[in-house]
Every structure is written in structure tokens, then in C-alpha cells.
Amino acid sequence: MRWSQLLIPTLKETPADAEIVSHKLLLRAGLIRKLTSGLYTFLPLAVRSLRKVENIIREEMNRAGAQEILMPALQPPEIWQKSGRYDIMIDVLLKVRDRAKKEWILGPTHEEVVTTLVAGEISSYRQLPKNFYQIQTKFRDEIRPRFGLMRAKEFIMKDAYSFDISDEAAQVSYQKMYQTYTRIFQRCGLQTVAVDADTGAIGGKHSHEFMVPAETGENEIVYCESGEYAANIEKATSRIQEATSTLDTGTSVEKFPTPGAVTINSLVRQPYGVAMRDQIKTLVYLIDGKVTLVLMRGDHQLNDTKLAAATGGTQIRPSTPDEIFVALGAHPGSLGAVGVLGVTILADESLKNAAGMTTGANEDGFHFRHVNIARDIPVTSWHDLRLVAAGEPCPVTGTPLKIRRAIEVGHVFKLGTKYSESLGALFVDEAGEKRALIMGCYGIGVTRTLQAVIEQSNDKDGIIWPINVAPFTVCITPLSIASESPVMLVAERLYQELTERNVDVILDDRDERPGVKFKDSELIGYPIRIGIGEKSLAKGEVEIKPRKGSLQAVPAHDALEYILAYLKNNS
RNA sequence: CGGAGCGUAGCUCAGCCUGGUAGAGCACUUGGUUUGGGACCAAGACGUCGCAGGUUCGAUUCCUGUCGCUCCGACCA
Numbered sequence: 306m307r308w309s310q311l312l313i314p315t316l317k318e319t320p321a322d323a324e325i326v327s328h329k330l331l332l333r334a335g336l337i338r339k340l341t342s343g344l345y346t347f348l349p350l351a352v353r354s355l356r357k358v359e360n361i362i363r364e365e366m367n368r369a370g371a372q373e374i375l376m377p378a379l380q381p382p383e384i385w386q387k388s389g390r391y392d393i394m395i396d397v398l399l400k401v402r403d404r405a406k407k408e409w410i411l412g413p414t415h416e417e418v419v420t421t422l423v424a425g426e427i428s429s430y431r432q433l434p435k436n437f438y439q440i441q442t443k444f445r446d447e448i449r450p451r452f453g454l455m456r457a458k459e460f461i462m463k464d465a466y467s468f469d470i471s472d473e474a475a476q477v478s479y480q481k482m483y484q485t486y487t488r489i490f491q492r493c494g495l496q497t498v499a500v501d502a503d504t505g506a507i508g509g510k511h512s513h514e515f516m517v518p519a520e521t522g523e524n525e526i527v528y529c530e531s532g533e534y535a536a537n538i539e540k541a542t543s544r545i546q547e548a549t550s551t552l553d554t555g556t557s558v559e560k561f562p563t564p565g566a567v568t569i570n571s572l573v574r575q576p577y578g579v580a581m582r583d584q585i586k587t588l589v590y591l592i593d594g595k596v597t598l599v600l601m602r603g604d605h606q607l608n609d610t611k612l613a614a615a616t617g618g619t620q621i622r623p624s625t626p627d628e629i630f631v632a633l634g635a636h637p638g639s640l641g642a643v644g645v646l647g648v649t650i651l652a653d654e655s656l657k658n659a660a661g662m663t664t665g666a667n668e669d670g671f672h673f674r675h676v677n678i679a680r681d682i683p684v685t686s687w688h689d690l691r692l693v694a695a696g697e698p699c700p701v702t703g704t705p706l707k708i709r710r711a712i713e714v715g716h717v718f719k720l721g722t723k724y725s726e727s728l729g730a731l732f733v734d735e736a737g738e739k740r741a742l743i744m745g746c747y748g749i750g751v752t753r754t755l756q757a758v759i760e761q762s763n764d765k766d767g768i769i770w771p772i773n774v775a776p777f778t779v780c781i782t783p784l785s786i787a788s789e790s791p792v793m794l795v796a797e798r799l800y801q802e803l804t805e806r807n808v809d810v811i812l813d814d815r816d817e818r819p820g821v822k823f824k825d826s827e828l829i830g831y832p833i834r835i836g837i838g839e840k841s842l843a844k845g846e847v848e849i850k851p852r853k854g855s856l857q858a859v860p861a862h863d864a865l866e867y868i869l870a871y872l873k874n875n876s
Numbered sequence: 877c878g879g880a881g882c883g884u885a886g887c888u889c890a891g892c893c894u895g896g897u898a899g900a901g902c903a904c905u906u907g908g909u910u911u912g913g914g915a916c917c918a919a920g921a922c923g924u925c926g927c928a929g930g931u932u933c934g935a936u937u938c939c940u941g942u943c944g945c946u947c948c949g950a951c952c953a
Contacts, residue, residue: 314886315914316887316888316902316903317887317888317902317903317914318887318888318889318901318902319887319888320887320888321882321887321888321889321945321946322882322945322946323946324946324947339945341944341945342944342945342946448877448950449947449948449949451946451947567953568953569952569953586952586953587953588951588952588953589953599952601952605952606951606952607951607952609951609952622950622951623951623952623953626953629953636953637952637953638953639953640953665953692952784911784912785911817911817914818910818911818912818913818914818915819911819912819913820911820912820913820914820915821913821914821915822913822914823912823913823914824913824914825914827913828914836912838912839912840912841912848912
């Protein structure tokens with residue numbers, strides 16, 4: 306392609322509404338433009354890279370035996386009611402109405418549609434296993450779209466769904482996708498880490514997320530440097546530290562005045578001097594309308610996701626001070642669970658056997674001490690509810706855990722029979738029995754992956770595209786564009802030759818000064834630039850500048866071979 | 877949904893406090909000079925100052941409302 310004919314609106318200045326480097330570069334390099342919050346137009350260069358990412362995904366999915374289909378983005382609400390997700394996902398569903406005022410859903414994901422398809426078309430174990438995928442636009446009513454393509458109302462996703470006859474077979478499908486994802490991201494030039502993850506509203510038993518480590522990521526991952534353990538912080542656990550006081554002095558619970566002391570920290574200070582880990586923090590939550598007490602050790606933080614997973618609740622929020630006063634007769638800061646009856650009490654595992662603890666007395670200005678949790682608190686059930694903190698022992702190796710931020714680009718789930726049962730996707734097994742299909746689902750945020758590549762690969766001058774997903778692989782930069790000049794003749798010849806070898810090449814035929822051309826090519830980040838100017842051409846040379854390497858003067862007649870060799874060795 | 881900030885030329889922003897009908901740089905058009913790292917000179921075009929009310933002789937400026945955008949949060953008692 307010739308640069309002068311493409312819409313590549315590069316910017317010298319950063320648009321005001323971009324916050325993170327990849328978003329700034331998407332705008333500055335002329336890849337995207339915002340229509341409105343969370344909605345973007347992809348310009349020619351972005352489309353080229355996007356198609357390359359999509360094709361890598363297609364090749365690898367096909368290699369893994371998956372079949373590409375294309376499902377409607379517009380979906381009937383009835384199937385969402387059948388699966389039960391119409392209510393659970395109500396907040397993210399975008400809805401439209403047709404002329405008859407009938408409601409439709411703009412699909413945020415396609416478990417319901419694909420399961421409906423399979424329910425109708427697959428009926429025997431002989432037809433299994435199957436894996437169907439599509440690359441399609443998804444719609445989600447995000448609370449707050451942000452960071453360009455990272456979290457948008459409309460985005461492109463590759464979603465795949467596997468159907469198997471047994472858990473063992475489903476495990477094979479899952480593993481195959483796990484490996485496929487690893488290959489896909491590798492080919493896109495992305496470094497990813499696979500981590501244990503919570504399954505959230507999709508449901509299911511196990512899942513892994515593919516994470517791109519980045520300071521600007523919206524997720525936190527917990528990992529052990531040995532590589533033995535990595536998990537999303539929502540799911541992460543650590544070995545329980547045995548620092549909690551378990552000394553049962555035999556002393557019975559004693560109420561003592563604590564005027565004005567309404568935080569963990571204020572009880573740590575004198576005159577009380579109670580260590581954080583010797584306190585019980587009592588949190589009050591409203592879970593599906595029911596008041597629930599959640600007990601944590603004073604030095605621990607509650608992990609909301611674990612709470613949701615432990616209770617199976619869908620509507621979870623902290624109670625308001627007023628609701629708390631009605632339920633417990635005291636205000637936040639003086640709450641406790643000693644002797645509380647008729648209310649569900651969930652406690653974190655780290656409090657098991659805890660004794661000699663201090664907690665609120667449900668009377669403003671008073672706390673209890675010498676609390677023996679087994680003796681004094683009617684705990685309904687025990688759970689792992691803790692938010693893991695850096696430095697805690699790894700559950701596998703015991704060495705200190707680390708935490709870093711990351712961008713989620715892929716997610717694989719074992720779904721089990723949640724959807725096949727609710728939507729009637731049954732098959733007849735070898736024995737003639739009707740059973741529900743075992744499902745898995747596998748997503749890749751295609752547009753997010755594109756931005757994650759940029760977030761991970763850039764420098765002060767601009768994007769550094771990995772060869773496999775660059776909008777153009779080679780940029781030819783003639784420093785004069787007079788049509789019969791020696792410079793332009795060499796440029797045109799190389800352009801022809803590279804095109805004939807199926808190399809994606811752009812010829813910068815703009816009538817611009819050299820500085821402008823160099824800056825633009827570096828901002829956009831083509832993997833290789835071929836500079837052709839009168840000076841070097843006088844010596845019979847052209848200048849080959851890999852985006853992340855140093856400039857090489859190469860004889861003009863060797864340039865083609867040099868580039869082909871470079872591409873072969875670096876992609 | 878709560879909090880904070882911002883809406884002035886295609887982009888980045890100034891002007892507003894102290895009201896008198898709008899500016900700079902970049903980009904764009906024309907001409908000229910330039911031409912190996914985001915050129916220079918000259919001329920030109922581009923604005924319902926987000927929108928709607930109010931105050932005022934007069935509002936980009938002050939007040940109210942509204943819409944949009946960005947960020948933080950939606951959580952620990």
C-alpha cells in the first residue's frame with residue numbers, strides 16, 4: 306500500500322482523554338478514534354493488525370480441531386431466562402426493542418445460543434466431542450468503560466464452546482484449549498501468565514485466566530517465584546499463618562469500655578494494646594436480602610469474590626449503618642458476633658481455634674475480650690474468605706507470595722452441565738441413556754489483546770509491533786519522491802519485490818520531510834524500515850532499521866534477501 | 877450509582893477570578909524558500925465558546941439546570 310492513499314492520522318500531541326500508554330499510542334499512531342465513551346472506530350492500520358490477530362486465533366483454533374461458526378449478536382431474552390442468567394447478568398445486558406416493542410438482548414456472550422444450537426443438532430455420543438467457536442462483536446453495559454479498547458461497551462471476542470460426553474473427555478478439551486491459548490498469545494508476541502481464577506457469572510468449576518503483566522492492568526495476580534503457583538487475587542489463597550492467639554486462658558468473656566474506639570487500629574493503641582491479629586473484625590453484609598455476619602481476623606481483609614463464591618449469593622452488598630443498627634443494636638466499630646443468634650455467621654478459616662480474642666460487644670463504646678470463638682460464637686460455616694497479601698506463604702512452596710497487576714486477555718472455563726441442563730442439551734450415550742453434555746467455554750478478548758500487545762511493547766518513540774501482528778511488516782521510506790529519481794526507482798523496485806514475496810509493505814510516498822517520515826514510522830512501529838536517500842544510495846546502499854535494533858547499511862541489491870532473512874529469524 | 881475534574885477552531889490549550897461579542901501553537905488552503913530526524917516566511921480559511929434557562933443595557937465570563945467526557949470509588953466497621 307501507498308501511505309499517501311491511506312487514512313493514517315498520526316498525532317504529535319496526546320489527546321487529553323487517554324490515560325495509559327497503549328491508549329495514547331492507539332490514538333497517536335492513527336489506529337483508532339473514539340465515537341463516544343466505550344465505542345471506537347478502527348482505522349485502516351488497526352484493522353490490519355486486528356485481522357492478523359484474528360487469523361492467528363483461527364489457525365490455532367482450527368489446528369485444535371475447533372470449528373468456526375457465526376451466531377447472532379441479537380438474542381431472544383427467553384433463552385437467558387431459561388439459563389437463569391437474565392437476572393444474574395441484568396446489569397451488563399444491553400437491550401433493544403423492535404417495532405412490536407418486543408425486547409431483545411445484544412449478546413454479551415453466547416453460552417445460551419450455542420447450547421440451544423447443540424441441543425437441536427447433537428443427540429448422540431457418536432457426534433462428540435465438538436468445539437465451536439466464533440469471532441464476533443460482543444456488547445456489555447459496562448459500569449465504566451475505560452482505557453480505550455481495554456474495557457469497552459462493544460468489543461470483539463473469540464468465544465469457543467466445547468461439548469463432551471464425560472468429565473474426563475471435557476478435561477481433555479480444556480487442556481487442549483489451554484495449550485492453544487498459550488500458542489496464540491505466543492504468536493501474537495505477548496508474554497502471558499496463566500492463573501487460577503474465579504468463575505464469576507459464567508459459572509462452572511475451574512478456570513484459568515491468561516494474564517499480561519502490566520502496571521496498568523485492572524487485575525491483580527498473586528504468584529510464587531518458583532512458578533508453582535499463580536492465581537487471580539480474587540481466587541488466591543495462602544497458607545494460614547498460625548499467629549492468631551489460640552491460648553485459651555479459660556477466662557470467660559469480659560466486657561470492657563472502649564469509648565471512641567471504633568477501628569481495629571484504635572484498639573491496637575494504648576490503653577488497650579490489642580494486636581490486630583488478636584481482634585475479630587465483624588462485617589455485616591446483605592446477601593440476597595439476608596443479613597449475614599462475616600468474621601475476619603483484625604489484620605486480614607475480606608475478599609468479596611470469595612464471599613460471593615462461598616455463599617452463592619448474587620446480590621451482595623455491605624449493610625448500611627442504619628440496617629446494622631436495626632440488626633445488631635450497635636453502630637459500626639462496636640460490632641461483634643458473640644452470642645448472636647438467628648443470623649448467618651460466616652467466619653474465615655484463619656479464626657478456627659482462635660481464643661483470647663477481642664471483638665465488638667454490639668453496644669456502642671464497648672468490646673469483649675477473652676473471646677474463645679468455638680465457645681462463644683455460633684459460627685454457621687467456615688470458609689476461605691481472606692484477601693491474600695504480598696509476602697504471605699505460597700500454598701504450594703511456602704515461599705513469600707508476590708503480587709502484580711495484569712491485563713486479562715483470555716479465560717478458559719470448565720462449565721460442567723449448567724447450561725446443557727437448563728437448555729436441554731442432552732445426548733444418548735453408548736448404553737442408550739440420556740445425559741447432559743459436559744461443556745467448557747473459552748474466550749479471548751481480541752480487541753483487548755491488540756491493545757495489550759501495545760501496552761507491553763512500546764518505547765518513548767512509539768509502538769514496537771511484534772512482526773506477526775504489525776499492520777505492515779516493512780515500511781519503505783524514500784527521502785525524495787520524484788517519480789523517476791534514483792531513490793524512488795529503488796524504493797519502487799523493493800516495494801514490488803517484497804510484495805511479490807507476500808511481505809506486507811507500505812511505501813511512504815508522502816511529500817514530507819525526512820524527520821516527519823522517520824518519526825511517523827517509529828510512532829506506528831513497523832518492525833522494519835528501509836531508508837533510501839541520495840547519500841547512501843550514492844554508495845549503492847540502503848539503510849535497514851529494525852524498530853528494535855540498530856541501523857544497518859546494506860547494498861541495495863542485497864536488501865530483499867536481508868529482509869527476508871531478518872523476518873525468518875525473528876517471527 | 878457516589879465523589880472529583882473538564883467541556884472554547886480538527887488536536888493541545890489560553891482567555892473567565894474582575895461581563896463589553898474570542899486567541900496561541902499544531903493541523904488545513906495558497907504562494908515562496910527549504911529538504912537525512914516532527915522546517916521557515918507570507919497570506920488565508922476554520923468557532924451557534926456543549927446545551928437550555930436566569931441575572932444584566934450587554935454573558936465565553938456570574939447563577940441554576942441539563943447533557944457529554946475523563947479519573948477515583950462502588951469495600952472492610
